[in-house]
Amino acid sequence: MSLAKTFYLTTPIYYVNSAPHIGHAYTTVAGDVLTRWRRQRGESVWYLTGTDEHGEKVLRSAQANKVSPQEWVDNLVEKEWRPAWRSLNIANDDFIRTTEPRHTQRVQKFLTQLKDAGFIYAGKYEGPYCVGCEEFKLPGDLVEKDGKQTCLIHGTPIEIVKEDNWFFKLSAFVEPLLKHYRENPDACQPDTARNEVVSFLNSGVTDLSISRSTFDWGITVPWDTDQVFYVWFDALLNYATAVGLGDDPDSEGGKKFVEVWPPDIHLVGREILRFHAVIWPAMLMAAGLATPKKVFAHGWLLVGGEKMSKSKLTGIVPKDITDHFGVDAFRYYFLRAIPFGSDGSFSWEDMHARYTSELANDFGNLSSRLAAMIEKYCDGVIPASSYDEELAEALSATVEKADAAICDLDFQGGIVAIMDFCKQVNGYVTVKEPWILAKDPANKAELDAVLYNTAESLRALAILLNSVMPATCEILWESLGAHKSIGALKDQHIADVSKWGQLPVGSVVTKSASLFPRLDVIA
Numbered sequence: 162m163s164l165a166k167t168f169y170l171t172t173p174i175y176y177v178n179s180a181p182h183i184g185h186a187y188t189t190v191a192g193d194v195l196t197r198w199r200r201q202r203g204e205s206v207w208y209l210t211g212t213d214e215h216g217e218k219v220l221r222s223a224q225a226n227k228v229s230p231q232e233w234v235d236n237l238v239e240k241e242w243r244p245a246w247r248s249l250n251i252a253n254d255d256f257i258r259t260t261e262p263r264h265t266q267r268v269q270k271f272l273t274q275l276k277d278a279g280f281i282y283a284g285k286y287e288g289p290y291c292v293g294c295e296e297f298k299l300p301g302d303l304v305e306k307d308g309k310q311t312c313l314i315h316g317t318p319i320e321i322v323k324e325d326n327w328f329f330k331l332s333a334f335v336e337p338l339l340k341h342y343r344e345n346p347d348a349c350q351p352d353t354a355r356n357e358v359v360s361f362l363n364s365g366v367t368d369l370s371i372s373r374s375t376f377d378w379g380i381t382v383p384w385d386t387d388q389v390f391y392v393w394f395d396a397l398l399n400y401a402t403a404v405g406l407g408d409d410p411d412s413e414g415g416k417k418f419v420e421v422w423p424p425d426i427h428l429v430g431r432e433i434l435r436f437h438a439v440i441w442p443a444m445l446m447a448a449g450l451a452t453p454k455k456v457f458a459h460g461w462l463l464v465g466g467e468k469m470s471k472s473k474l475t476g477i478v479p480k481d482i483t484d485h486f487g488v489d490a491f492r493y494y495f496l497r498a499i500p501f502g503s504d505g506s507f508s509w510e511d512m513h514a515r516y517t518s519e520l521a522n523d524f525g526n527l528s529s530r531l532a533a534m535i536e537k538y539c540d541g542v543i544p545a546s547s548y549d550e551e552l553a554e555a556l557s558a559t560v561e562k563a564d565a566a567i568c569d570l571d572f573q574g575g576i577v578a579i580m581d582f583c584k585q586v587n588g589y590v591t592v593k594e595p596w597i598l599a600k601d602p603a604n605k606a607e608l609d610a611v612l613y614n615t616a617e618s619l620r621a622l623a624i625l626l627n628s629v630m631p632a633t634c635e636i637l638w639e640s641l642g643a644h645k646s647i648g649a650l651k652d653q654h655i656a657d658v659s660k661w662g663q664l665p666v667g668s669v670v671t672k673s674a675s676l677f678p679r680l681d682v683i684a
């Protein structure tokens with residue numbers, strides 16, 4: 162029996178020129194939500210993130226701070242990057258740093274093989290370079306500002322690089338790549354991103370300089386030790402080096418590679434699409450390896466209409482938001498508010514409004530009302546089981562819709578479907594008026610039924626929202642007594658959520674702290 166392939170998802174590896182901001186958190190949370198969701202579908206999953214530590218950009222920030230680049234990256238990774246993901250409850254399976262020997266050694270071996278196969282040759286590079294992007298720029302990527310050629314993304318002047326370098330025969334892969342995207346439209350998404358890649362490929366792609374000789378903060382080119390590899394050529398390989406690229410098939414690394422390769426999804430911001438949808442698959446094609454099943458380019462978080470970034474000092478760090486709204490509201494907000502794939506602006510007012518109406522009122526209140534009523538009317542235990550056809554059918558439809566949307570990276574569509582069900586349950590409670598039913602003992606059976614159906618709906622909501630808001634859903638799960646009467650929340654499968662009647666009669670319900678406490682209005 163062959164086992165199903167492990168679902169392998171990656172984020173970009175981020176530059177460690179400073180601490181993470183909410184743009185980095187956006188991608189990493191999205192990956193976390195999708196991988197948690199797929200684990201709850203019962204799938205085997207591998208979620209990789211990490212840091213991109215070489216190149217001039219990182220080197221210059223170390224120099225500006227008067228420390229060695231190695232000290233600089235060690236310090237930032239341990240004090241900022243790993244803790245940021247821990248505090249956002251990111252359940253990544255691995256974290257790769259490009260300064261680790263497991264990466265540098267496999268990069269050197271892989272690129273030596275590419276050279277031996279005839280895909281790498283010596284040449285001269287002269288042209289514009291943006292250190293912010295770490296990218297050799299084309300004329301169309303630049304704009305003139307104050308008489309200087311500047312980068313469209315960073316708004317900073319480009320530098321002219323003139324070096325004897327090693328080149329990769331990228332141009333040889335234009336036709337194979339065009340064929341690849343014709344035959345596999347899913348391999349680059351959304352469609353607008355694929356169209357952009359296809360027109361780039363049609364515009365005439367030249368070979369790529371893949372080494373630098375004017376600084377040494379990088380992976381040494383093994384056959385020419387005066388040079389280091391161009392940071393992107395080193396960085397893209399992280400997706401493969403982290404899972405045993407080139408290792409003996411019988412070794413641990415070799416087995417991992419077979420288990421996960423090719424990657425199912427590379428999540429990237431749209432500014433690094435070309436690297437992932439042109440250079441990276443070409444490198445893999447040259448090595449005879451399978452290309453990623455999907456590169457998905459999401460949109461940017463904007464501040465003042467521009468891409469939020471560290472270099473423009475518009476970076477907001479996650480803690481600024483989580484200190485006020487909490488971690489789960491942060492995880493919820495961006496995926497709920499912005500269609501994945503489109504740009505979106507962050508605003509405190511919008512976040513406050515959604516927190517209050519969707520999280521505190523619709524979701525948090527439903528849970529606290531139910532716990533209070535079960536305590537008051539049923540001595541704190543789930544009363545006789547019941548079935549409500551309308552709610553049960555709505556739940557089935559919700560699960561189907563949310564599963565399809567989330568697996569298709571439509572996080573907004575998935576979350577909206579689940580929150581619509583939450584609204585429907587609120588409507589059910591309002592119409593049934595259990596507080597009125599409780600006034601007459603003759604209504605006991607009806608009251609029990611209303612409370613049971615509400616509790617069952619909350620059981621389902623805890624499972625469906627668990628990948629987005631794991632800490633909150635755990636509190637809800639325990640408040641329903643489900644951790645004792647059903648089992649661990651993480652073990653509840655999406656496919657079984659809509660089987661009505663799982664909360665056993667007698668499950669002990671306890672009041673929890675408010676899931677989403679009321680917040681002061683921000684001045």
Ligand code: ME8
Pocket residue numbers: 172173174175176177183184185187188213396397398399428429430431432433460461462463468469470
């Ligand atoms: O590009 N909105 O690293 P990086 C949304 N090291 N997402 C954003 C964002 C914003 N305003 N700002 C950053 C690099 N991101 C390379 C990647 S991969 C082999 C090497 C997110 O630190 C988004 O995912 O500049 C974007 O692509 C990534 O951070 C860029 O991070």
